[in-house]
Amino acid sequence: MKLNVNGSERDLEVDDHESLLTALRERLGLPGSKNACEQGECGSCSVLLDGALVCSCLVLAGAVAGRDVRTVEALSDDEGLHPVQRAFAETGAVQCGFCTPGLVVATYALLTENPEPSDREVREALSGNICRCTGYGRILEAVQRASAAMYRR
Numbered sequence: 001m002k003l004n005v006n007g008s009e010r011d012l013e014v015d016d017h018e019s020l021l022t023a024l025r026e027r028l029g030l031p032g033s034k035n036a037c038e039q040g041e042c043g044s045c046s047v048l049l050d051g052a053l054v055c056s057c058l059v060l061a062g063a064v065a066g067r068d069v070r071t072v073e074a075l076s077d078d079e080g081l082h083p084v085q086r087a088f089a090e091t092g093a094v095q096c097g098f099c100t101p102g103l104v105v106a107t108y109a110l111l112t113e114n115p116e117p118s119d120r121e122v123r124e125a126l127s128g129n130i131c132r133c134t135g136y137g138r139i140l141e142a143v144q145r146a147s148a149a150m151y152r153r
């Protein structure tokens with residue numbers, strides 16, 4: 001099947017029950033999306049599917065033929081890190097880093113829809129992303145910092 005991943009058309013053969021997460025990591029060489037629970041509970045595997053935030057561990061790879069997938073790898077470019085990624089690094093919102101790609105993708109999705117979210121809106125938007133290390137204070141701070149950087153407040 002063909003699909004668009006991070007702006008490039010890719011050709012892929014997948015097994016019947018293979019998840020999009022497995023296809024991204026093991027067939028397409030994109031290990032940014034993490035596998036922590038494989039049950040839709042932690043958000044570490046978050047990607048954008050046709051612009052909507054999804055847990056890639058819950059999406060069948062075979063179901064994304066012809067669709068557009070964006071992973072955390074799409075956020076940085078030759079110019080460097082995306083403001084969301086920079087904000088997480090600069091606020092110290094990263095410890096082991098396992099949850100970080102999912103949080104970064106979820107934050108990017110939130111700020112694309114809602115440039116200046118309230119703390120409550122941030123908490124709601126990130127409620128599907130679990131961090132086992134940091135507590136959430138610095139993560140909330142990182143989201144507000146990213147909002148300011150993206151929209152130059």
Ligand code: FES
Nearest residue numbers: 038040042043057
């Ligand atoms: S690995 Fe997909 S939600 Fe946890």
Ligand code: FES
Nearest residue numbers: 095096131132133
């Ligand atoms: S930084 Fe370790 S799980 Fe979030």
